[in-house]
Amino acid sequence: MAVTIKDIAKKVGVSPSTVSRVINGNAVISEETKKKIVSVMEELDYHPNSLARNLANGNAYAVGLVIDAQDEHTFSNAFFNRSVYAIETVAQNHGYNLLITNDRDTAGTSAVEKLVLEKKVDGIILPTSSVTVKLVKLLKDNNFPFVVLGEPRIDGKDVSWVDINNEMGSEIAVKHLKENGYKRVSILVENRKTVFARNRIEGYVKSVKAYGLAYSEEYIADCGTEMERISSIIKDMLVRDNPPDAFLCSNNMIAYQVLKELKSQNISVPGEIGLVTFDNYPIAEYMDPPLTVVDVDTFSLGEQAASTLLNKIRRVEQGNQQIAISPSLIERDSSKRGK
Numbered sequence: 001m002a003v004t005i006k007d008i009a010k011k012v013g014v015s016p017s018t019v020s021r022v023i024n025g026n027a028v029i030s031e032e033t034k035k036k037i038v039s040v041m042e043e044l045d046y047h048p049n050s051l052a053r054n055l056a057n058g059n060a061y062a063v064g065l066v067i068d069a070q071d072e073h074t075f076s077n078a079f080f081n082r083s084v085y086a087i088e089t090v091a092q093n094h095g096y097n098l099l100i101t102n103d104r105d106t107a108g109t110s111a112v113e114k115l116v117l118e119k120k121v122d123g124i125i126l127p128t129s130s131v132t133v134k135l136v137k138l139l140k141d142n143n144f145p146f147v148v149l150g151e152p153r154i155d156g157k158d159v160s161w162v163d164i165n166n167e168m169g170s171e172i173a174v175k176h177l178k179e180n181g182y183k184r185v186s187i188l189v190e191n192r193k194t195v196f197a198r199n200r201i202e203g204y205v206k207s208v209k210a211y212g213l214a215y216s217e218e219y220i221a222d223c224g225t226e227m228e229r230i231s232s233i234i235k236d237m238l239v240r241d242n243p244p245d246a247f248l249c250s251n252n253m254i255a256y257q258v259l260k261e262l263k264s265q266n267i268s269v270p271g272e273i274g275l276v277t278f279d280n281y282p283i284a285e286y287m288d289p290p291l292t293v294v295d296v297d298t299f300s301l302g303e304q305a306a307s308t309l310l311n312k313i314r315r316v317e318q319g320n321q322q323i324a325i326s327p328s329l330i331e332r333d334s335s336k337r338g339k
Contacts, residue, residue, distance in 0.1 A: 086302030145312035170203030186244035289333035
Protein backbone atom coordinates (compact mmCIF):
# COMPACT_ATOMS: atom_id res chain seq x y z
CA MET A 1 0.00 0.00 0.00
CA ALA A 2 1.29 3.46 -0.91
CA VAL A 3 2.54 5.66 1.90
CA THR A 4 0.31 8.68 2.67
CA ILE A 5 0.71 12.01 4.44
CA LYS A 6 -1.17 10.50 7.40
CA ASP A 7 1.49 7.77 7.69
CA ILE A 8 4.23 10.41 7.77
CA ALA A 9 2.37 12.49 10.35
CA LYS A 10 1.72 9.50 12.63
CA LYS A 11 5.37 8.41 12.63
CA VAL A 12 6.68 11.95 13.30
CA GLY A 13 3.97 12.77 15.83
CA VAL A 14 2.50 15.80 14.09
CA SER A 15 -0.74 16.57 12.30
CA PRO A 16 -1.21 15.73 8.60
CA SER A 17 -1.66 19.46 7.92
CA THR A 18 1.83 20.13 9.30
CA VAL A 19 3.31 17.57 6.91
CA SER A 20 1.33 19.13 4.06
CA ARG A 21 2.63 22.60 4.90
CA VAL A 22 6.22 21.34 4.90
CA ILE A 23 5.70 19.68 1.52
CA ASN A 24 4.15 22.83 0.08
CA GLY A 25 6.67 25.13 1.72
CA ASN A 26 4.00 27.72 2.52
CA ALA A 27 4.15 28.05 6.29
CA VAL A 28 6.66 28.73 9.05
CA ILE A 29 7.64 25.37 10.56
CA SER A 30 10.61 24.88 12.87
CA GLU A 31 13.73 23.54 11.23
CA GLU A 32 13.79 20.62 13.67
CA THR A 33 10.27 19.56 12.67
CA LYS A 34 11.06 19.98 8.97
CA LYS A 35 14.11 17.75 9.28
CA LYS A 36 12.12 15.06 11.09
CA ILE A 37 9.40 15.08 8.45
CA VAL A 38 11.85 15.00 5.54
CA SER A 39 13.80 12.21 7.23
CA VAL A 40 10.68 10.07 7.64
CA MET A 41 9.60 10.80 4.06
CA GLU A 42 12.96 9.48 2.88
CA GLU A 43 12.78 6.49 5.24
CA LEU A 44 9.32 5.49 3.96
CA ASP A 45 10.20 6.40 0.36
CA TYR A 46 7.31 8.88 0.15
CA HIS A 47 6.98 11.07 -2.94
CA PRO A 48 4.27 13.75 -3.07
CA ASN A 49 1.82 13.63 -5.96
CA SER A 50 3.00 16.84 -7.59
CA LEU A 51 0.20 16.96 -10.18
CA ALA A 52 -2.52 16.68 -7.55
CA ARG A 53 -0.73 19.17 -5.32
CA ASN A 54 -0.40 21.68 -8.16
CA LEU A 55 -4.04 21.35 -9.16
CA ALA A 56 -5.13 21.79 -5.56
CA ASN A 57 -3.28 24.99 -4.81
CA GLY A 58 -2.78 26.48 -8.26
CA ASN A 59 1.01 26.38 -8.13
CA ALA A 60 3.35 24.89 -10.74
CA TYR A 61 6.26 24.51 -8.29
CA ALA A 62 8.58 25.60 -11.06
CA VAL A 63 10.52 28.77 -11.77
CA GLY A 64 11.47 29.93 -15.23
CA LEU A 65 14.83 31.20 -16.43
CA VAL A 66 14.72 33.08 -19.71
CA ILE A 67 17.89 33.23 -21.81
CA ASP A 68 18.83 35.47 -24.69
CA ALA A 69 18.29 33.36 -27.81
CA GLN A 70 20.37 35.80 -29.85
CA ASP A 71 23.54 34.96 -27.93
CA GLU A 72 24.89 31.71 -29.36
CA HIS A 73 27.61 31.58 -26.69
CA THR A 74 25.21 31.55 -23.73
CA PHE A 75 25.61 27.90 -22.74
CA SER A 76 29.40 27.96 -23.17
CA ASN A 77 29.67 31.00 -20.91
CA ALA A 78 31.20 30.13 -17.51
CA PHE A 79 29.54 33.24 -16.06
CA PHE A 80 26.13 31.94 -17.16
CA ASN A 81 26.74 28.35 -16.07
CA ARG A 82 27.73 29.22 -12.50
CA SER A 83 24.69 31.46 -12.10
CA VAL A 84 22.34 28.80 -13.49
CA TYR A 85 23.84 26.19 -11.15
CA ALA A 86 23.12 28.49 -8.20
CA ILE A 87 19.57 29.21 -9.38
CA GLU A 88 18.83 25.51 -9.77
CA THR A 89 20.37 24.69 -6.38
CA VAL A 90 18.21 27.24 -4.56
CA ALA A 91 15.09 26.21 -6.48
CA GLN A 92 15.60 22.49 -5.79
CA ASN A 93 16.28 23.11 -2.11
CA HIS A 94 12.87 24.78 -1.87
CA GLY A 95 10.96 22.16 -3.82
CA TYR A 96 10.88 23.93 -7.19
CA ASN A 97 11.99 22.75 -10.61
CA LEU A 98 13.85 25.00 -13.02
CA LEU A 99 12.54 25.52 -16.54
CA ILE A 100 14.89 27.22 -19.03
CA THR A 101 13.47 28.78 -22.18
CA ASN A 102 14.70 30.91 -25.05
CA ASP A 103 13.38 34.43 -25.39
CA ARG A 104 11.80 34.16 -28.81
CA ASP A 105 8.45 34.72 -30.49
CA THR A 106 6.24 31.79 -31.42
CA ALA A 107 3.25 32.72 -33.58
CA GLY A 108 3.37 36.27 -32.33
CA THR A 109 3.61 35.35 -28.63
CA SER A 110 6.95 35.51 -26.80
CA ALA A 111 8.19 32.65 -24.64
CA VAL A 112 7.89 34.85 -21.57
CA GLU A 113 4.26 35.72 -22.34
CA LYS A 114 3.42 32.02 -22.76
CA LEU A 115 4.99 31.15 -19.42
CA VAL A 116 3.03 33.89 -17.70
CA LEU A 117 -0.35 33.49 -19.39
CA GLU A 118 -0.34 29.67 -19.33
CA LYS A 119 0.83 29.55 -15.68
CA LYS A 120 3.60 27.07 -16.47
CA VAL A 121 5.84 28.56 -13.80
CA ASP A 122 5.25 30.47 -10.56
CA GLY A 123 7.83 33.15 -11.33
CA ILE A 124 10.62 33.97 -13.76
CA ILE A 125 14.17 35.28 -13.87
CA LEU A 126 14.86 37.47 -16.89
CA PRO A 127 18.03 38.70 -18.61
CA THR A 128 18.24 42.46 -19.07
CA SER A 129 17.96 42.04 -22.84
CA SER A 130 14.40 40.71 -22.42
CA VAL A 131 13.12 43.48 -20.19
CA THR A 132 10.88 46.06 -21.86
CA VAL A 133 8.27 48.49 -20.58
CA LYS A 134 5.60 46.38 -22.29
CA LEU A 135 6.76 43.15 -20.65
CA VAL A 136 7.02 44.71 -17.20
CA LYS A 137 3.45 45.99 -17.57
CA LEU A 138 2.24 42.50 -18.54
CA LEU A 139 3.96 40.95 -15.53
CA LYS A 140 2.65 43.57 -13.12
CA ASP A 141 -0.88 43.47 -14.54
CA ASN A 142 -0.89 39.70 -13.90
CA ASN A 143 0.73 40.10 -10.47
CA PHE A 144 3.40 37.70 -11.70
CA PRO A 145 6.66 37.43 -9.66
CA PHE A 146 9.85 38.19 -11.59
CA VAL A 147 13.46 39.20 -11.02
CA VAL A 148 15.94 40.62 -13.53
CA LEU A 149 19.42 39.12 -13.69
CA GLY A 150 21.45 42.29 -14.27
CA GLU A 151 20.53 45.94 -13.96
CA PRO A 152 17.82 46.61 -16.59
CA ARG A 153 17.95 49.27 -19.26
CA ILE A 154 14.59 50.69 -18.17
CA ASP A 155 14.08 52.45 -14.83
CA GLY A 156 15.41 49.88 -12.38
CA LYS A 157 13.56 51.33 -9.39
CA ASP A 158 10.31 49.80 -10.58
CA VAL A 159 11.58 46.18 -10.68
CA SER A 160 13.65 43.79 -8.60
CA TRP A 161 17.09 43.05 -10.01
CA VAL A 162 20.39 41.50 -8.96
CA ASP A 163 23.70 42.50 -10.51
CA ILE A 164 27.37 42.93 -9.82
CA ASN A 165 28.47 46.33 -8.55
CA ASN A 166 30.26 47.13 -11.79
CA GLU A 167 31.11 50.68 -10.79
CA MET A 168 32.91 49.39 -7.71
CA GLY A 169 34.73 46.85 -9.86
CA SER A 170 36.37 49.57 -11.92
CA GLU A 171 37.17 51.59 -8.82
CA ILE A 172 39.09 48.77 -7.11
CA ALA A 173 40.93 47.99 -10.36
CA VAL A 174 42.04 51.59 -10.91
CA LYS A 175 43.06 51.89 -7.25
CA HIS A 176 45.20 48.77 -7.60
CA LEU A 177 46.86 50.02 -10.78
CA LYS A 178 47.56 53.40 -9.23
CA GLU A 179 49.15 51.75 -6.18
CA ASN A 180 51.43 49.80 -8.52
CA GLY A 181 52.71 52.94 -10.19
CA TYR A 182 50.58 53.13 -13.34
CA LYS A 183 49.46 56.61 -14.34
CA ARG A 184 47.64 56.34 -17.69
CA VAL A 185 44.92 53.72 -17.46
CA SER A 186 42.73 52.81 -20.43
CA ILE A 187 39.41 50.95 -20.16
CA LEU A 188 38.29 48.62 -22.95
CA VAL A 189 34.65 47.49 -23.12
CA GLU A 190 32.77 45.33 -25.58
CA ASN A 191 29.73 47.55 -25.98
CA ARG A 192 29.45 50.80 -24.04
CA LYS A 193 25.70 50.98 -24.71
CA THR A 194 25.03 48.18 -22.22
CA VAL A 195 24.17 49.16 -18.65
CA PHE A 196 27.03 47.21 -17.07
CA ALA A 197 29.59 48.74 -19.46
CA ARG A 198 28.30 52.24 -18.72
CA ASN A 199 28.57 51.55 -14.99
CA ARG A 200 32.12 50.26 -15.38
CA ILE A 201 33.10 53.34 -17.37
CA GLU A 202 31.48 55.59 -14.77
CA GLY A 203 33.45 53.93 -11.97
CA TYR A 204 36.62 54.17 -14.05
CA VAL A 205 36.19 57.90 -14.76
CA LYS A 206 35.39 58.72 -11.13
CA SER A 207 38.38 56.86 -9.73
CA VAL A 208 40.86 58.06 -12.37
CA LYS A 209 39.93 61.66 -11.60
CA ALA A 210 39.86 61.06 -7.84
CA TYR A 211 43.40 59.64 -7.88
CA GLY A 212 44.74 62.38 -10.14
CA LEU A 213 45.64 59.98 -12.95
CA ALA A 214 45.75 61.05 -16.59
CA TYR A 215 42.28 61.25 -18.13
CA SER A 216 41.22 61.46 -21.76
CA GLU A 217 38.21 60.23 -23.72
CA GLU A 218 40.77 58.52 -25.96
CA TYR A 219 41.55 56.15 -23.08
CA ILE A 220 37.97 54.79 -23.27
CA ALA A 221 37.47 52.33 -26.14
CA ASP A 222 34.50 50.35 -27.43
CA CYS A 223 36.14 47.21 -28.83
CA GLY A 224 33.27 45.05 -30.04
CA THR A 225 33.93 41.32 -30.33
CA GLU A 226 36.17 41.01 -33.37
CA MET A 227 39.77 40.13 -32.51
CA GLU A 228 41.19 42.16 -35.38
CA ARG A 229 39.32 45.26 -34.21
CA ILE A 230 40.65 44.88 -30.66
CA SER A 231 44.19 44.48 -31.98
CA SER A 232 43.79 47.54 -34.20
CA ILE A 233 42.56 49.65 -31.28
CA ILE A 234 45.55 48.66 -29.14
CA LYS A 235 48.01 49.41 -31.93
CA ASP A 236 46.44 52.82 -32.43
CA MET A 237 46.56 53.66 -28.71
CA LEU A 238 50.20 52.69 -28.34
CA VAL A 239 51.43 55.11 -31.02
CA ARG A 240 49.61 58.15 -29.65
CA ASP A 241 51.17 60.84 -27.51
CA ASN A 242 50.99 59.74 -23.86
CA PRO A 243 49.90 56.16 -24.61
CA PRO A 244 48.28 54.08 -21.83
CA ASP A 245 50.59 52.30 -19.44
CA ALA A 246 47.78 50.04 -18.19
CA PHE A 247 44.62 48.45 -19.57
CA LEU A 248 41.43 47.52 -17.74
CA CYS A 249 39.51 45.00 -19.87
CA SER A 250 35.84 44.15 -19.54
CA ASN A 251 36.31 40.43 -20.22
CA ASN A 252 38.85 37.66 -20.80
CA MET A 253 38.50 37.76 -24.58
CA ILE A 254 39.57 41.39 -24.78
CA ALA A 255 42.36 40.81 -22.25
CA TYR A 256 43.66 37.86 -24.25
CA GLN A 257 43.88 39.93 -27.42
CA VAL A 258 45.50 42.84 -25.61
CA LEU A 259 48.16 40.57 -24.13
CA LYS A 260 48.73 38.93 -27.51
CA GLU A 261 49.24 42.33 -29.18
CA LEU A 262 51.59 43.56 -26.45
CA LYS A 263 53.70 40.41 -26.76
CA SER A 264 53.89 40.80 -30.54
CA GLN A 265 55.44 44.23 -29.96
CA ASN A 266 57.83 42.89 -27.28
CA ILE A 267 56.18 45.08 -24.64
CA SER A 268 56.68 43.59 -21.19
CA VAL A 269 53.73 42.94 -18.87
CA PRO A 270 53.72 44.18 -16.15
CA GLY A 271 57.07 45.97 -16.54
CA GLU A 272 55.97 48.46 -19.20
CA ILE A 273 52.21 48.00 -19.25
CA GLY A 274 49.87 46.61 -16.61
CA LEU A 275 46.81 44.51 -17.35
CA VAL A 276 43.64 43.87 -15.32
CA THR A 277 40.47 42.15 -16.51
CA PHE A 278 36.95 41.62 -15.23
CA ASP A 279 35.99 37.97 -14.62
CA ASN A 280 38.30 35.22 -13.44
CA TYR A 281 36.80 32.73 -15.89
CA PRO A 282 37.52 31.11 -18.19
CA ILE A 283 41.22 31.73 -18.83
CA ALA A 284 42.55 34.70 -16.83
CA GLU A 285 44.62 32.67 -14.37
CA TYR A 286 46.10 30.51 -17.16
CA MET A 287 47.52 33.32 -19.28
CA ASP A 288 51.21 34.23 -19.29
CA PRO A 289 51.53 36.19 -17.10
CA PRO A 290 48.47 35.24 -15.04
CA LEU A 291 46.02 38.13 -15.05
CA THR A 292 44.92 40.24 -12.13
CA VAL A 293 41.13 40.13 -12.13
CA VAL A 294 38.07 41.88 -10.79
CA ASP A 295 36.41 38.70 -9.58
CA VAL A 296 32.65 38.41 -9.93
CA ASP A 297 30.87 35.93 -7.66
CA THR A 298 28.53 34.51 -10.28
CA PHE A 299 27.23 31.80 -7.94
CA SER A 300 26.12 34.46 -5.47
CA LEU A 301 24.52 36.36 -8.35
CA GLY A 302 22.29 33.40 -9.26
CA GLU A 303 21.71 32.52 -5.61
CA GLN A 304 20.47 36.02 -4.77
CA ALA A 305 18.26 36.15 -7.87
CA ALA A 306 16.61 32.81 -7.04
CA SER A 307 16.14 33.65 -3.36
CA THR A 308 14.60 37.01 -4.21
CA LEU A 309 12.23 35.36 -6.68
CA LEU A 310 11.12 32.69 -4.21
CA ASN A 311 10.43 35.38 -1.61
CA LYS A 312 8.22 37.11 -4.14
CA ILE A 313 6.42 33.88 -5.03
CA ARG A 314 5.75 33.20 -1.35
CA ARG A 315 4.82 36.84 -0.72
CA VAL A 316 7.61 37.18 1.83
CA GLU A 317 8.95 40.20 -0.06
CA GLN A 318 6.28 42.60 -1.28
CA GLY A 319 8.41 45.48 -2.54
CA ASN A 320 11.16 45.71 -5.14
CA GLN A 321 14.80 45.00 -4.33
CA GLN A 322 17.90 46.17 -6.13
CA ILE A 323 20.90 44.08 -5.08
CA ALA A 324 24.43 44.97 -6.19
CA ILE A 325 26.97 42.28 -5.25
CA SER A 326 30.42 43.58 -4.39
CA PRO A 327 33.29 42.21 -6.53
CA SER A 328 36.80 41.55 -5.23
CA LEU A 329 40.29 41.86 -6.66
CA ILE A 330 42.55 38.85 -7.19
CA GLU A 331 46.10 40.13 -7.64
CA ARG A 332 48.37 38.29 -10.03
CA ASP A 333 51.54 39.01 -12.01
CA SER A 334 50.02 41.06 -14.85
CA SER A 335 49.77 44.24 -12.77
CA LYS A 336 52.17 43.85 -9.86
CA ARG A 337 54.92 46.11 -11.08
CA GLY A 338 55.43 48.00 -7.85
CA LYS A 339 56.02 51.72 -7.55
